[in-house]
Amino acid sequence: MTKPEISKLGYVSLVSTDLEKSLVFFKEVIGLEETEVMDGVHYLRAWGDFQHHTLSIRQGDRAYVSHIGWRTKQKEDVLAFKELLENEGINVQRIEPWTTPGIGEAIRFTVPSGHTFELYYDVKKPAADEKRASVLKNQTYKAWAKGISPRRIDHVNLHTAEDWKETYSFFQDVLGFKLREYLKEDDSNQILAGWMSVTALVHDVALVSRQKDELPTPARLHHLSYWVDDSQDVLRAADICREHGLNFCGPGKHSISQALYLYVADPGSGCTVEVFSGGYLIFEPDWEPVAWNASERAFGNTYWGDSITKKEIIKHTIEA
Known part of the structure; x- marks a missing residue:
């Protein structure tokens, strides 16, 4: 049986002690675009990112990274990783599809370094609204609209x-x-x-x-x-x-x-x-x-x- 594979870095889930300052920093200085706000969580991505978000930020009483998301190469890899990880003695939490906006069925677990990782395959790739959208069919947003304006995570x-x-x-x-x-x-x-x-x-x-x-x-x-x-x-x-x-x-x-x-x-x-x-x-x-x-x-x-x-x-x- 072929081992499951990770395809790319997906997103970082960040908790901030001053959400207002963080949003100014990531939206106006870094220049990320906001795709959605739900239940107090702000979902952001760069102008060349396609999936729903590559960064989420919410308010908290301490600053920390909740988890780091990685997209697998195939849909089947998510549950294949679950089985592989459980065979390694790793406790795996199954996340229902779309619990996180834009992210389908996922698994979450702690790696030996102590960090929490999430693996998923299904994603939503929302189009930018007309005012922010690029005229290029292979690009999500206009480049250079604001701030440093990075292409991608x-x-x-x-x-x-x-x-x-x-x-x-x-x-x-x-x-x-x-x-x-x-x-x-x-x-x-x-x-x-x-x-x-x-x-x-x-x-x-x-x-x-x-x-x-x-x-x-x-x-x-x-x-x-x-x-x-x-x-x-x-x-x-x-x-x-x-x-x-x-x-x-x-x-x-x-x-x-x-x-x-x-x-x-x-x-x-x-x-x-x-x-x-x-x-x-x-x-x-x-x-x-x-x-x-x-x-x-x-x-x-x-x-x-x-x-x-x-x-x-x-x-x-x-x-x-």
Whole structure:
């Protein structure tokens, strides 16, 4: 029997302690479009995202990520994953179709890193209203309508204080992620950070292993990332952040992934967003993961530009 597969990152479910500030940030600064508001939850997506939403935000008494959604390759994969996960001893919650607007039947579970994942296949792809719709048939909204205006969601970066061997094994052997690049201890094979994907991207998810005393809670979200088309868009993002009085890190370029970056935090939730562009794609079926040593960490993080190792803004994580 063929193992079930994940096709892509779907959405992030965010809880904010100041919903009003978060909505201004994500709608006016980042430039996401709102597709629906239901029961106090706001559903947003970028102008090139097709499914109902790639981010949901609601008010809460603390800031955290409720769960991270991933779309499977086939409808049958959802229940196939349920069976596979239960055979691994994972408790799986079944979510009735359309309980979450735009999302069909789903399963939700906690991975060994401590993060909550959701898997689903069926989605709704609502059209934009006439005033916001693009004239392009292969694009949802007009580009550049407001804010930084990213094309699509790109990846999430997760931190965990749980066992690194069990966590990386689960992501690869059970969920099917491929390790593309990784950071390890100089004198051992202990993985400190791994960049993994189910697509041709260098990473759909990055996972960073941290000691328990370094994290307030075992499972954290370091950042979520939205993709812009080119380097000029990243520079434009810096102008927009400055106009809104927001501190940011970047622009710069990672050695790992070779991508351009800018990091800025949502004032409402504290959630950091990476504006992301460039990099490379992986099409080789026999790709060998690229290893970086801990002594190369600063260079791996910053090839050139504003060093992320010196910026407090991206050291901030929220509970996930």
